[in-house]
Amino acid sequence: MTRSTFSKDPIDAELRSEGIHHTGEVAKFIIESNGSFSLIKKESPKPGLSVIPEFDQAFMEELLTQTEKVVCQQCGAKRQNGNETTCADCNKSALWVRAVVLK
Numbered sequence: 001m002t003r004s005t006f007s008k009d010p011i012d013a014e015l016r017s018e019g020i021h022h023t024g025e026v027a028k029f030i031i032e033s034n035g036s037f038s039l040i041k042k043e044s045p046k047p048g049l050s051v052i053p054e055f056d057q058a059f060m061e062e063l064l065t066q067t068e069k070v071v072c073q074q075c076g077a078k079r080q081n082g083n084e085t086t087c088a089d090c091n092k093s094a095l096w097v098r099a100v101v102l103k
């Protein structure tokens with residue numbers, strides 16, 4: 001099992017600072033060797049994993065709508081349903097949450 005050097009939270013913070021609300025807006029996110037980030041936005045966003053902190057539920061509900069699809073809370077991999085117990089993309093115990101889109 002591979003383990004990222006970076007936890008998800010600083011990446012979420014970086015995405016928020018770039019005006020991103022969920023991972024479906026991101027085409028490519030690169031962690032550079034010097035620790036900085038490069039972001040390429042998608043022209044037409046897809047449903048994705050919210051990067052708004054869980055404590056800010058009200059803000060999340062104001063901006064985002066849940067979709068029928070689910071995403072892995074660890075890596076953002078998308079599925080039609082949350083039947084897998086282990087995410088095939090990140091090999092972690094899967095915690096499926098509803099994918100979101102901007103309202």
Ligand SMILES: [Zn+2]
Nearest residue numbers: 072075087090
């Ligand atoms: Zn995953």
